[in-house]
Amino acid sequence: MTTTEVKLLNRKGAPKWGTLMGQLLAIALGVGPLLIFMGIFFFAPLAAVLVKSLQDNYGAFSFENYAAALKEPFLTGFRMSISLAAISAITSAIPGAVFAYLIESRGSVRIRQFVTSISGVLANTGGVPLAFMFIAALGAEGSATGLLKALGLDLYSNGFNLFSFGGLILVYSYFQIPLMVIVFSPAVHGIRKEWQEAARNLGANRLRFWRFIGFPLLFPSFVSSLLLLFASAFSAYATARAMTTGEIALVPILIGNLVDGNVIFDQYNLGKALAVGMVIVSALAMIPYLIIQRRAERWQR
């Protein structure tokens, strides 16, 4: 039973109640399996986190996990995670946006396709292999470090350290900049040549075009891409864990330590309260992203 058939019935004047039932049945058959699957493996786990985060060790309702989550060392953890994600988003979004603009405005179809597929690949790297790759390249004994030293640039005597906050941001940029290129390119692509030419004809110079047309058009997309990059860096776990071995106390790592039993805390459900905190921060970034993205799609393509 499809809605096409239902609509046909409707046009012929079938009883309204039957149409409604038919539609409900069609919807149930159409999206039911997906909903059941997501219900078991996605929504139920999230609901469980929320419920358990509001229970004390004996299962009674309590805010004690949240009270503990808002104390040290977790408060610092959230502060670190948020600033790491914010700095990573900004430092990757700007070069990513400039690169996307250059490729979209000057590159041929072939170059654009090549860059898109490579970016797709790089944006999906991450995790443990990425961390080890950077350790091999830019660690204290790394080959790139050695090469740069031979060229007269001694990174480590100049205060560089891969296993630090800054090092983590550098490593993240390896997947964050390509991610920016992917999400920002459609927006740049939407700026049509005709608009630039029209503005030129009406007497606007380059600066005026960007001030009144290009920038206002691209700014929402830039902000939304920035938010996506923020969320991506905020929830990254594997890379940070392999790189810092828990030294930089990011929230996902603190949660991991609790789950693995490396750190024992009085409150059994503390990790769940921290996880809810992470969901809230991510949602705060992603909901505006989705709204802006939907609005931007109206004029793109």
Added chain:
Amino acid sequence: MKRIRIANLPLMVALTIAGLFVLFPLGSATEFSFRTPVSGGHGLANYVWFFTAPDFGHYLWISFILAVSAAGILLVLLVPTAVWLNLGGHKVRPFVEFITLLPLVIPVVALAIGAQTSLPDFAQTNEFVLAFMYAVLALPYAYRTLDTGLKAVPLRTITEAARGLGAGWFRTIVQVVTPVIRSTVLASLFMTLALSLGEFTLTSLLHWDTFTTWVTTMSQSNILGAIALSVFSLVAVFVLLLGIGAFVRPVSNQAAAEED
């Protein structure tokens, strides 16, 4: 002629910088992975080490089975749903688009902790549960890819023709629609494979061992071997994902041709 060259200079500079940015760390790591500290030169020792490690094949096989299962689960689930939505489920479409994006929004760490609490014991004691969880993580990408592919073909005409010739829905989807969108199906398949093969967060937080977690464990005893393994798996995933590009190209070429 000269003018065109000057106009292309920023592009060339950008492409060069991007190329260095991508290849410099990868190249350095590759060099590093061939080092043999004992004899002081370069050689295949680190690669030989992990290939001959007793558990290498075992964990690679586990990861492979889980990845293939995750891809299978997703396709069986998503192809009919996406076909149905593209045929007429207009009212629920925004809703489905929204919920299929959610796994991107929710940090994997939170999902892992929840799965530990909510899944029944028989599921927790069976490593196969990971295939379902990987499928959840790959869902946003796979759904979007399939949806784009279905929009590019005259789906209604095809299905009506198949139905008119007497094929049931099952047959229509398996023997008619799927072959038509095979490049998109393959793309989402490979994407799910790549994501599942590299998954670490869920796997380690749920205390299972797959290829990725095994690499981390091995790095504690032999960092050079672990780096060789990382280079190996990065390059393998690059090749796998670029394979997607080759499969999807026919469609995107068409789109690009229409555009220009």
